[in-house]
Structure formats: structure tokens, C-alpha cells
Amino acid sequence: MSKQLNVALIGNPNTGKTSVFNQLTGLKQQVGNYPGITVEKKEGVCKLPRGVKAHILDLPGTYSLNASSLDENVVIELLLNKNDKDYPDVAVVISDVENLKRNLLLFTQIKDLKIPTILVINMADRMERKAITLDVEKLEERLETKIALVSSRKNTGFEHLKELIANYKSLSVEPCVNASVIAPEYFDRLRKAFPKQDLYKLWLVITQDVNFGKLDRNEMQGISSFKTESKSNLKRLQQKETIVRYQFINGVLKETLSIDHLAAKDLRSRLDRVLTHKVWGYVIFLAILLLIFQAIYDWSSYPMDLIDEAFAAAGEWVRNTMPPGAFTSLIAEGILPGLGGIVIFIPQIAFLFLFISILEESGYMSRVVFLMDRIMRRFGLSGKSVVPLVSGTACAIPAIMATRNIESWKERLITILVTPFTTCSARLPVYLIIISLVIPDQKVLYIFSLQSLVLMLLYLIGFGTAILSAWVLDRILKIKKRTFFVIEMPNYKLPLFKNVAYNVIEKTKSFVFGAGKIILAISIVLWVLASNGPGENFTNAEANVTARMEAGAFPQDELDKHISAEKLEYSYIGYMGKAIEPVVRPLGYDWKIGIAIVSSFAAREVFVGTLATIYSVGSDEEETIKNRMAGEVNPILGGPLFNLASGISLLLFYAFAMQCMSTLAIVKRETNTWKWPVLQLVIMSGFAYVVALVAYQLLI
Amino acid sequence: MITSLDTLKRGQKAIILEFTLDQVPLKLLEMGCLPGNEVELVQIAPFKDPMYLNINGSHLAIRRETACHITVETLSDE
Ligand SMILES: Nc1nc2c(ncn2[C@@H]2O[C@H](COP(=O)(O)OP(=O)(O)OP(=O)(O)O)[C@@H](O)[C@H]2O)c(=O)[nH]1
Ligand SMILES: [Mg+2]
Numbered sequence: 001m002s003k004q005l006n007v008a009l010i011g012n013p014n015t016g017k018t019s020v021f022n023q024l025t026g027l028k029q030q031v032g033n034y035p036g037i038t039v040e041k042k043e044g045v046c047k048l049p050r051g052v053k054a055h056i057l058d059l060p061g062t063y064s065l066n067a068s069s070l071d072e073n074v075v076i077e078l079l080l081n082k083n084d085k086d087y088p089d090v091a092v093v094i095s096d097v098e099n100l101k102r103n104l105l106l107f108t109q110i111k112d113l114k115i116p117t118i119l120v121i122n123m124a125d126r127m128e129r130k131a132i133t134l135d136v137e138k139l140e141e142r143l144e145t146k147i148a149l150v151s152s153r154k155n156t157g158f159e160h161l162k163e164l165i166a167n168y169k170s171l172s173v174e175p176c177v178n179a180s181v182i183a184p185e186y187f188d189r190l191r192k193a194f195p196k197q198d199l200y201k202l203w204l205v206i207t208q209d210v211n212f213g214k215l216d217r218n219e220m221q222g223i224s225s226f227k228t229e230s231k232s233n234l235k236r237l238q239q240k241e242t243i244v245r246y247q248f249i250n251g252v253l254k255e256t257l258s259i260d261h262l263a264a265k266d267l268r269s270r271l272d273r274v275l276t277h278k279v280w281g282y283v284i285f286l287a288i289l290l291l292i293f294q295a296i297y298d299w300s301s302y303p304m305d306l307i308d309e310a311f312a313a314a315g316e317w318v319r320n321t322m323p324p325g326a327f328t329s330l331i332a333e334g335i336l337p338g339l340g341g342i343v344i345f346i347p348q349i350a351f352l353f354l355f356i357s358i359l360e361e362s363g364y365m366s367r368v369v370f371l372m373d374r375i376m377r378r379f380g381l382s383g384k385s386v387v388p389l390v391s392g393t394a395c396a397i398p399a400i401m402a403t404r405n406i407e408s409w410k411e412r413l414i415t416i417l418v419t420p421f422t423t424c425s426a427r428l429p430v431y432l433i434i435i436s437l438v439i440p441d442q443k444v445l446y447i448f449s450l451q452s453l454v455l456m457l458l459y460l461i462g463f464g465t466a467i468l469s470a471w472v473l474d475r476i477l478k479i480k481k482r483t484f485f486v487i488e489m490p491n492y493k494l495p496l497f498k499n500v501a502y503n504v505i506e507k508t509k510s511f512v513f514g515a516g517k518i519i520l521a522i523s524i525v526l527w528v529l530a531s532n533g534p535g536e537n538f539t540n541a542e543a544n545v546t547a548r549m550e551a552g553a554f555p556q557d558e559l560d561k562h563i564s565a566e567k568l569e570y571s572y573i574g575y576m577g578k579a580i581e582p583v584v585r586p587l588g589y590d591w592k593i594g595i596a597i598v599s600s601f602a603a604r605e606v607f608v609g610t611l612a613t614i615y616s617v618g619s620d621e622e623e624t625i626k627n628r629m630a631g632e633v634n635p636i637l638g639g640p641l642f643n644l645a646s647g648i649s650l651l652l653f654y655a656f657a658m659q660c661m662s663t664l665a666i667v668k669r670e671t672n673t674w675k676w677p678v679l680q681l682v683i684m685s686g687f688a689y690v691v692a693l694v695a696y697q698l699l700i
Numbered sequence: 701m702i703t704s705l706d707t708l709k710r711g712q713k714a715i716i717l718e719f720t721l722d723q724v725p726l727k728l729l730e731m732g733c734l735p736g737n738e739v740e741l742v743q744i745a746p747f748k749d750p751m752y753l754n755i756n757g758s759h760l761a762i763r764r765e766t767a768c769h770i771t772v773e774t775l776s777d778e
Pocket of ligand 2 (some may be wrong): 017018019030031037038059060
């Protein structure tokens, strides 16, 4: 059926728009108890009664149609542009039954735009606990709309909502507040100048600073003459408008809503007293962080060992059962080890996502923002920068997008620039394997494992560097600050298992598949380069090595090993590696590590897979990645290649270097210029090289 | 007693009287910070900033530099 209907979900942040969207469309967009989870519009399809198909749009939350941050602009630009392909036939305003008064402000504004509007009152499941009663019929009458009382948690009320959407033609488009009473003469003049336009829309265009690039310019010509009113005058009018709207809302709610405030004061205040306490607040935050590292390091080591062995066994099985030949060796030596290098990290990454998701779902994140704002401001950041910095431990890309709710451009830019220093999950594979190779497996103070402490230290280094560079940037960047800061403190909620589980599964999946594709491609390329070579040295490798053995250079049982080493050395990749070796040698790396570093400029997690592929070409034995790396010998100094000095140097290199194309692309998108990503790439990677160099030279 | 919002103590309640319009963002008004509404100071963060408020049922945090532009009248009962 081509009878498609555009439906936009609009509402204050954190009222459950995405939860409603997921219920309607069956999709699994991210939900979290923190204002500003959704920052971009997302689309989905919903089947309505009588075969109507609705095109549903999930939007970032906004407190009103007066945009004050980037994610809010999305909504206003959509609603003011009738030519937009997503322009809604129906606006569904999502409100939270516990914050109805505030949520209705936006509702009355949208109503004034004369768009057919449905009011969804979400979180109906909380009404009983909070002793809230609501006269829905009367509210429908006073607001001139249809209301669906739903609970996305309990999945109730959605049939009614779908029915309402399908019948959208019968909705009233009468405004419920007359905004022009705030300045009758002014609005009269406006109406006369643009008889064809909607009055409230004109008012929004006049008062907004947003970029209405797509707006029909011809229709709006001459509107700028109405901006002649001074800025503060306009703002006074906006304040008046807000007051008028609240007067209306208060009047309506007095007749229809009752809340027992005593019942409402409960868990929140008791939890807040502890979680935002001067001392306990920080102690708890730190304890939570410690717990996360313990989980990542200790608890996930068991499934990881299993995965590592399973891949080694799979490679062995392929080699033994498939007919020998190029294809078999491509799978056994190229693809399997490459993929194993990423699959092995699933347990850890899942744990990380699990914790972040629980923190977000419980409502705790806003408390951290509150606790940290003062401290972060010293470094030119905002309390809200904590969220990107914490979620940056999963991945810098969503983290950078999460900066959109930071009001001040300077604070936001600095946050974007320093976020890539936080230890993202792609660094984790590199850290883990190197730590397990070079840091002894000991206990400190009987309980903490030394290895997990080193890991935590690396996270702290990442975080510390982010903070310090923010401090430096704050002093260098000359951007006028217009600071103001408002953050909502949502109610605490028990994380919903389903939401958390979806989050963990979806994010882990996209991590594995995203990285998987790159790794697959790179490992095939590497395998081809490593099993072919130019010139005679490669083709005659076997004969040459055998001759050397016969001359007594080494015992016969080492023959195979020497042959594969010789082949690798004279393969294409060997020559390429030799070319970069002078650059990486001072840091303590051999050419194989050099190749792995170069290939991980596409994405860091490729590092382990690359090494696994390079090391396994030509080897016949069933071996885990770790054992292969442990067995590598430093070609010049002798001794293990991965020792304390080269290990630390590698760890530091990965801590600081900018090795993620996707992050660079996102920074370009969010800042609208290549200047910042290029600076990030050059400065971060240059710094990484210097630090790694110094570390190696000091330790050796 | 008439004072500015940033001088409230924890747990103290007050009624908002007025504010310097250019210093207080519109967003705050839209969240319910309007003359006549009741405000309670729920918690002050370490280093005395930001301040966690309950304005008419809306829970939010703002910085001291904004709070000092809001004039309130304290309510005597704690
Ligand atoms: N108790 C209860 N909680 C709900 C309900 N619907 C959503 N939530 C919770 O409310 C929080 C916010 O939900 P989201 O769907 O992310 O809200 P949003 O409006 O999309 O938020 P932003 O994208 O940040 O603007 C989450 O913690 C949800 O689990 C409901 O019906 N009942
Ligand atoms: Mg959302």
C-alpha cells in the first residue's frame, strides 16, 4: 500500500520517545535514563489498523520550540519546513506522567503550529506508586486533542495509540493557547505583512537563531524587518509567552491531575543524599569504576581463553581436513587468525557496554554530571563532558555525538577534541594482549591483580591526558564563552533488563561486524602479501635454507621454522616492513609490529589480528595468538621481542595515537571543518611517537 | 527574606520573585523557573557549585553564576 503517513515523535528529553518508537516499530534504538540519548532523527515503519503504514520518526528531545542546542534544532527545522520529506502529517507529543506540566509546554507550542497533534502520556505504570490520578477525558477536551495513556515498559495502551494515529484526520488543529496576546499590536502587524503564513510559525522564525537553510526564502522575504525589535525585547516577549502558556497549563492541570506529593518523595531523595554527597558521592563513583575494571579484566578471562583455544583448534581442523592448497592456507593462516583476534574480545567489550548501559539506565549519569561540573569547568569542560568521556571508553564515535547537548560551543569543541584520548574498546584488545605478555601475573595487596591495575592505570592515563589537553586548549582557543548550564536530574529507575540486554547485544554486534569487515579485508590482503614475494630470494627460500642447514647452521628439526621465516622476510610484506622498520626501531618494534601499526591506522583493533595473521603464515602448529607473540624473538638484541620496554612503549603509543578513521570522519561532521580532525591526527600521533620513544629508550 | 537563589541553604525553600532576563537562559524558564513558583535547594555539589534544585516538581541543576541572578523570597519553615 502506498498510503504512507508521516508520524513524528516529539517531546521533552527523557520522556520515553525512543521507548515508544521501539514499541511501535519493533526496532531497537538505544534507550537510556539520561536527557539527550537520541541526538539524530531515526526512522522506522509501523503497521496501523486497516492496512495503513506509518513512517515513524524518532527525534531528539527538546524542551520547547526555542532551540538552544544542536540536537534541538533538528526538531524545529523539521516542523517549520513543510517541504521536508519527513514533514509530519501527525505530531505525536510524548510526555511523562510525572512531569506532565513541563511536558505540556512543548505540546501547546506544537498545537499552535496547527499540526494535527496526539498527546501520549507515557510511564503510566508509575502512576500508582506516585499516587497520580488523571482525568483523561477532561484533559482531552481542554487540550483539544486525543490522548493515549501508555506504558512502554508494560506495553500497554499501544493499540489505542495506533488507532488514534490511523484516524489522524479527525484530530482538531485548533491552537489551545493564543500566543499573540503577549503583544497584540506587534502580532497584528505581522499578520498583515504575511497574510498567508501561520502566525506562530512567523514568530518562531523571528525569534530563532537557528539556520533555516531549507526554509522557503521567498515566502519569508521581509521577515527580517520584524527582527528590528531589540534582542532583549524579543526575549522579554518569549518570557511572557512562556508565562502565558504555563498559566493555561496550570489551569488545565488543576482540574484534571492530582499528585500526592508525599508519596512522591521517596527513593529519589534518599538516594540523592548519598550519591551526590560531598565525600560518598566520589567514593561511590570511584568504586564503580574499579568494579568495572575488575570485571573487564578478571571475570572475562575465562570465556576469552575458551575462544582463543577454539580458534586455534578451528585453524588446525581446517588444515587437517581440507585439501592442502592456497585456499586452505588462506583460511587457516589468513582469515581465521585475523577474525580470532577480534572475536576473543567479545566478553570484555560486552562487560564494558553492560556497565555503561546500566549507569545510563539507572539515572546515575546525571548525578555524575552534577558532581563533576565544578571540577571539569576548571579544565575548560562542562559537567556534561563526563558523559562523552565515560561513554568514550566504549567508542569515541557515539561519545562525540553525545556532546551535542553541551550548550557552550567552546566547551563542546574541547570535549570533542579530547574525547579520543579516553581508552576506547578498540584499544582494549591491544592493551590486553600486551599486558598479558609483559606484565607479570601477580597479586598486589593479595586481591588486586597487577595486570588489571596496569590496565586501570592506562585508562587513567587516557582520562588524565584528555583532561590536561582540555586545560591547554581552554587557554589556547580564543572563543567567546557564553556559558550557561542546565541539566535535568531524572528519577532513578531500575534498569530494564530488556533495554540493557539489547544495548549490549546491539553494540557488541556492531563492534564485531564493523571491525570484522575491516579485519577480514586486511587479513586477506596481508596473507596475499605475506605468501608471495618478488624475485629469487622468495622462490628459492626453501633451497637456500636447506643448503644452510646442510652446512650446519642449525639442526634439522628447526628446518621448517627457518624456511617460513626466510619466506616471510623476502615476501612483499617483508620488503614493506623493512622500509618502515627504521621509523619504528627506535621505539623497540620489529618490522612486523610496524606493519601492524600501519594497518591499525584504519582502526586500532586490527593490530592483534594483523600480528596473528603475519605470525601464522607458514606455521603448521596449532597455537594461540598469545603463544605466537610470546615466542617472537627480537632479531637484533635477542630475547623476547615483547619485553617490558617494547611493551610499555607500545601501550603508550596506542594510548595517545589517533588511529581511527571513523572518529576523524565524525569530528569533521560535528565541527564542519577538516581543520580539527587533521590537527587531532597530527598532534596526537606525533605526541604518541615521542612518548613511546622516550619510554623505550629509558626502559631498555 | 528577599535574597538571591545562590544564598539558599540545603533543604531551604523559597518563592521565585524575578530575575535578570539576559543572564538567565530561556530554557530555564521553560523548565518552570518562573516568578511565583516555589523552589527548593535539594543539594549543593562539592565546591558549592552547581546547585541541584526542585522547581515546582522539576528537578534540575544549574550553576551558581546563573543562580545569583534569580531573586527569591525565602519561606520561613524549613
Ligand atoms: N517506568 C517506565 N519507564 C519508562 C517507560 N518508557 C520509558 N521509560 C524509561 O525512561 C527512560 C528514557 O527513555 P527513552 O526512550 O530513552 O527516552 P527519550 O525520550 O528517547 O530520551 P532522549 O532521547 O534522551 O530525549 C529510560 O530509562 C526508559 O527505560 C515507561 O513506560 N515506564
Ligand atoms: Mg531517545
